[in-house]
Amino acid sequence: MSQMVQSLPPELEAWLARAVADARARGLPQLEPLLRGLAASTAALRASDWLDSVARRLPKDGCS
Numbered sequence: 001m002s003q004m005v006q007s008l009p010p011e012l013e014a015w016l017a018r019a020v021a022d023a024r025a026r027g028l029p030q031l032e033p034l035l036r037g038l039a040a041s042t043a044a045l046r047a048s049d050w051l052d053s054v055a056r057r058l059p060k061d062g063c064s
Contacts, residue, residue, distance in 0.1 A: 009046070012039050 008016065016039040023031040 008039055008043050012043055015039065 016035060019035045019039075020032050023029065023035065
C-alpha cells in the first residue's frame, strides 16, 4: 500500500493556501477538496523513490 502524506512541505502548503484563497475569491469553494487532493498527490509523488531512479537515467546535459 502507498505511503500516506501526513503533512505537506512548506512550499506546497503555501501554494495550497494561495490556490484555495483564489478559488474562494472566484466563488468556487467547491474546488478546495480537489486542490487539497492535488497537493497531497504532488507531495506523495515528490516523496517517492521512483523519481530518483528516473533522474539517474536522464542525460546529464538535460537533452534527450
